[in-house]
Amino acid sequence: MAAKTIISRPIYGTLSPQPGKHHLFLADAEGALAIVDMAKTAPLGFFDGAEIVFIPGPDGKHVAVLEALKPAQFHVAPSFASLLPRLKQTLANAHMGLRLYLAGTEGLIGQAMQVALEAGIDHTSMQTEHRGSLARRMQCVHCKGITENVTTQPATCSHCGLLLLVRDHYSRRLAAFQGVCINAEDRSEIPPMEEAFP
Amino acid sequence: MGITFRKETFRDDFTFKNSPEHIRRFPFPFHEDSYMYAVNIEPHVVGPKGSVLENLIDVDEHYVAEMQDRALVLAEDPLRCQSLPHMTLAGWDLLELLMEQQALGYPEHFTLTRDGDRWRWINRPLGIDDTFTFGDTSTLPYGPMEYITRQSQGDFCILDQRDGNLWMDAGMVTTQADWSLDFDIGMNFFEWHAPVPLAHEKGIFVRALKFLTNIQQGKPARRLNWTMTINPRLDTSPENYHKWGPDRTTVTPENVGDKVHLRVELQSFWRLPRSNGIVFPIRCYLIKMDELVTQPKWARRLHRVLRDLPEELATYKGLTRYRPTLVEWLSKLDDGSATSPGFGPD
Numbered sequence: 001m002a003a004k005t006i007i008s009r010p011i012y013g014t015l016s017p018q019p020g021k022h023h024l025f026l027a028d029a030e031g032a033l034a035i036v037d038m039a040k041t042a043p044l045g046f047f048d049g050a051e052i053v054f055i056p057g058p059d060g061k062h063v064a065v066l067e068a069l070k071p072a073q074f075h076v077a078p079s080f081a082s083l084l085p086r087l088k089q090t091l092a093n094a095h096m097g098l099r100l101y102l103a104g105t106e107g108l109i110g111q112a113m114q115v116a117l118e119a120g121i122d123h124t125s126m127q128t129e130h131r132g133s134l135a136r137r138m139q140c141v142h143c144k145g146i147t148e149n150v151t152t153q154p155a156t157c158s159h160c161g162l163l164l165l166v167r168d169h170y171s172r173r174l175a176a177f178q179g180v181c182i183n184a185e186d187r188s189e190i191p192p193m194e195e196a197f198p
Numbered sequence: 199m200g201i202t203f204r205k206e207t208f209r210d211d212f213t214f215k216n217s218p219e220h221i222r223r224f225p226f227p228f229h230e231d232s233y234m235y236a237v238n239i240e241p242h243v244v245g246p247k248g249s250v251l252e253n254l255i256d257v258d259e260h261y262v263a264e265m266q267d268r269a270l271v272l273a274e275d276p277l278r279c280q281s282l283p284h285m286t287l288a289g290w291d292l293l294e295l296l297m298e299q300q301a302l303g304y305p306e307h308f309t310l311t312r313d314g315d316r317w318r319w320i321n322r323p324l325g326i327d328d329t330f331t332f333g334d335t336s337t338l339p340y341g342p343m344e345y346i347t348r349q350s351q352g353d354f355c356i357l358d359q360r361d362g363n364l365w366m367d368a369g370m371v372t373t374q375a376d377w378s379l380d381f382d383i384g385m386n387f388f389e390w391h392a393p394v395p396l397a398h399e400k401g402i403f404v405r406a407l408k409f410l411t412n413i414q415q416g417k418p419a420r421r422l423n424w425t426m427t428i429n430p431r432l433d434t435s436p437e438n439y440h441k442w443g444p445d446r447t448t449v450t451p452e453n454v455g456d457k458v459h460l461r462v463e464l465q466s467f468w469r470l471p472r473s474n475g476i477v478f479p480i481r482c483y484l485i486k487m488d489e490l491v492t493q494p495k496w497a498r499r500l501h502r503v504l505r506d507l508p509e510e511l512a513t514y515k516g517l518t519r520y521r522p523t524l525v526e527w528l529s530k531l532d533d534g535s536a537t538s539p540g541f542g543p544d
Contacts (some may be wrong), residue, residue, distance in 0.1 A: 006392040008388075008393075129324075141437055142439070167393065168392075168393075169393050178378070178436075184443030184444070184508060186447055187443065
């Protein structure tokens with residue numbers, strides 16, 4: 001987490017079991033471990049009304065530990081994009097009182113929150129926990145293209161190629177940090193690129 | 199008699215200028231020889247004749263040219279005008295406010311006649327004569343907010359009030375000082391102001407929000423804000439920063455007077471009657487240094503303000519690159535004598 005932050009930058013918490021009958025978990029990679037840790041304090045039978053959707057990281061780990069929680073439904077998805085239709089349907093059919101838990105990378109939390117917001121769930125009612133990579137999802141303010149998994153500061157827009165300052169300014173609606181051309185005034189100034197969000 | 203509207207541009211050949219009368223009425227934003235953030239909000243009441251406050255919604259000699267520039271921006275990037283689905287009623291509120299105020303202040307240019315919900319709007323400077331049904335979006339060529347803000351100077355943000363906060367849920371923003379409606383739409387008051395330095399720590403936004411959420415219908419408020427712009431460019435959006443940013447490297451001691459502009463925003467805040475939203479017009483006034491220094495008091499004061507401005511603010515306002523050149527140029531017009539209190543020229 002960056003030392004100095006601003007108010008639009010999301011703040012994540014620690015997952016905790018919420019009262020209710022229906023619980024939907026979305027996690028990627030090491031986010032699985034946030035669910036496992038939370039399960040230690042969950043009341044008996046908590047996962048009988050839970051659905052866990054998991055996108056494994058490149059190492060493919062943590063599927064078995066989630067399965068061991070014996071949720072009512074368990075689904076492994078290869079990517080967020082592939083999961084989207086299922087997630088939209090689940091939220092559209094959800095009963096009032098569904099509890100949402102998001103854990104893992106900022107990109108996963110942000111995109112899942114974006115879909116949930118569109119389904120009418122208030123962002124303050126969602127449980128979130130950041131685990132794993134600090135990589136950012138960034139929108140280029142110039143060409144509006146989204147670059148996934150940005151780890152450097154500055155970063156190159158994967159669409160228009162401008163060199164962008166990755167700001168802390170964050171839009172929940174776009175599920176993205178803002179990228180603004182870092183050398184717009186004089187393109188010959190090339191600041192060094194550092195690994196800022198490993 | 200009415201206003202003589204100038205033919206001028208805010209891009210390419212930059213022919214924008216202020217007439218001598220418009221220089222005198224420029225809303226100079228410094229009432230003393232230094233500047234720091236404050237909650238400088240006051241009631242938006244009618245001011246002296248001949249000032250920008252003569253009418254609560256000001257129309258000036260740049261009206262037609264500004265509306266033409268807005269149309270160019272929107273043709274290139276329609277996302278500069280957005281309204282979330284729950285904001286249509288607030289759009290009608292704004293249409294009513296702007297039609298009423300413009301017709302009231304400038305009857306020779308604008309006429310509004312109402313027969314129940316059947317309204318006729320005549321805008322002579324832009325050659326518009328439309329009859330429509332108030333509340334029925336299908337009777338206008340655009341949504342109500344876009345329709346009327348294509349005919350009104352300044353940017354407009356419409357804020358929804360809920361959960362004790364204000365939410366930036368609609369806007370027409372084509373003349374902004376470096377912030378993106380497309381990025382900030384849907385954010386609350388603290389979130390969209392997040393990048394502003396120093397002011398959060400001073401509690402400015404907490405106090406400002408408290409004030410704004412209590413604004414009553416018929417009692418608008420206002421404040422001034424300022425920055426500087428190289429060339430009289432209205433569209434200084436972050437979207438186009440890579441296009442206008444290089445202008446900042448072009449300031450020389452020879453061209454300061456013509457290129458460097460003080461950019462003042464007259465921001466006002468109005469409660470909307472049906473939607474209970476707040477509309478926040480941000481009216482932008484530009485003046486080039488050559489025009490500003492025709493008022494010796496303003497030249498002396500601007501020199502002192504810019505010379506002593508905290509570095510963090512100078513950086514945020516994007517002045518860093520040309521501030522030394524500008525301060526040096528202004529210093530020659532500052533004999534060190536006292537300036538009179540208040541904003542106006544001597």
